[in-house]
Amino acid sequence: MSQEAENQIDIVSVLSEIIRKFERYNSAVETKTTESQEVAQRVVELQKRINEAREQVKLIPGIDQSKPQQLEHLENLKKQLILKQELINKYKQYNF
Amino acid sequence: MAHLSTRDRLLTIIDDIEIISKEIIENLMAPKHQKTNDYLQLVDLLVVKDNEMKQLLKLAAEQTKIDEKINLLKEQVNKYDQEINQLQKQLKEAEQILSTAIFQAKQKLASIAKAKERPISSEELIKYAYRISASHAVSAPVTWQQGDLRRPYPTDIEMRLGFLGKTDLNINGHSLQAQTNVIDANRNTTGEIPASAQNQFAWYPSGELHMMSGHQSISLETNRSHKDASQDDASSDTSSSSSSDSQ
Numbered sequence: 001m002s003q004e005a006e007n008q009i010d011i012v013s014v015l016s017e018i019i020r021k022f023e024r025y026n027s028a029v030e031t032k033t034t035e036s037q038e039v040a041q042r043v044v045e046l047q048k049r050i051n052e053a054r055e056q057v058k059l060i061p062g063i064d065q066s067k068p069q070q071l072e073h074l075e076n077l078k079k080q081l082i083l084k085q086e087l088i089n090k091y092k093q094y095n096f
Numbered sequence: 097m098a099h100l101s102t103r104d105r106l107l108t109i110i111d112d113i114e115i116i117s118k119e120i121i122e123n124l125m126a127p128k129h130q131k132t133n134d135y136l137q138l139v140d141l142l143v144v145k146d147n148e149m150k151q152l153l154k155l156a157a158e159q160t161k162i163d164e165k166i167n168l169l170k171e172q173v174n175k176y177d178q179e180i181n182q183l184q185k186q187l188k189e190a191e192q193i194l195s196t197a198i199f200q201a202k203q204k205l206a207s208i209a210k211a212k213e214r215p216i217s218s219e220e221l222i223k224y225a226y227r228i229s230a231s232h233a234v235s236a237p238v239t240w241q242q243g244d245l246r247r248p249y250p251t252d253i254e255m256r257l258g259f260l261g262k263t264d265l266n267i268n269g270h271s272l273q274a275q276t277n278v279i280d281a282n283r284n285t286t287g288e289i290p291a292s293a294q295n296q297f298a299w300y301p302s303g304e305l306h307m308m309s310g311h312q313s314i315s316l317e318t319n320r321s322h323k324d325a326s327q328d329d330a331s332s333d334t335s336s337s338s339s340s341d342s343q
Binding site for chain 2: 043058063
């Protein structure tokens with residue numbers, strides 16, 4: 001998951017491409033029209049990438065809490081499990 | 097920041113990156129005289145934010161693994177919860193059964209204590225049981241079948257065998273001798289009437305209950321007055337009185 005997310009949330013690379021395209025646009029005299037079109041396309045792509053990154057982040061499971069909170073939750077569940085196991089064993093020991 | 101979830105932090109960083117990117121692009125698009133020197137700073141900031149985001153993504157991956165463990169534990173906890181609920185229900189049922197049993201036992205103990213206050217000998221109880229069941233009014237005889245002439249109440253024949261039947265009274269124009277011949281004929285067909293007639297209960301018109309034992313008629317005291325009993329003694333040659341509980 002993390003590799004995919006990282007690939008999709010690689011905004012900086014898109015931005016760096018925009019900057020490169022823009023510099024080419026500035027330097028190139030003859031192909032200004034095409035370069036400007038490409039720059040515009042890249043800007044749109046950047047916006048799209050940012051929105052996709054947001055959607056991806058919303059879908060990642062298990063990040064509703066911070067890591068310390070999550071670890072505390074895990075510990076509580078383990079304790080609960082032990083207590084309930086003991087309770088069940090206690091109930092089963094009684095011969096009615 | 098410590099209470100912010102990882103998701104919120106990631107979304108915040110993405111927003112920051114968006115703003116920085118827009119700033120950079122605006123800076124690029126602006127004419128030369130409007131360009132600021134913040135360009136390098138913006139780029140540095142962007143790199144920092146990008147690194148932060150990558151760190152948070154690694155943290156998110158770890159948290160996802162922890163979340164899987166949490167889900168497994170939650171499933172187990174749910175199973176244990178179901179088991180505990182089941183055991184609780186059984187305990188509740190057992191408690192209900194026990195409380196009912198204890199209540200009934202207490203009632204029985206109370207009735208035993210009450211019976212002990214006024215004890216009655218078993219012999220008396222058995223005698224009374226015999227008395228009330230001797231006329232087969234309580235249940236039919238074991239050998240009784242459909243077509244048997246015996247009844248739980250005094251039949252016509254038994255009435256004739258009783259005190260009234262043995263008097264000189266002439267009912268419906270028949271002589272006493274003819275009546276007794278008819279009774280004898282019926283007695284032979286059923287077979288058991290002679291045996292039962294020897295020990296038969298008969299109600300008299302006065303309301304008294306007499307026990308026929310062979311040719312003897314023993315009157316049993318009921319709730320009626322003694323005056324009726326003395327009148328019956330005078331009229332009967334072979335009667336003798338005996339008192340007994342008719343309750």
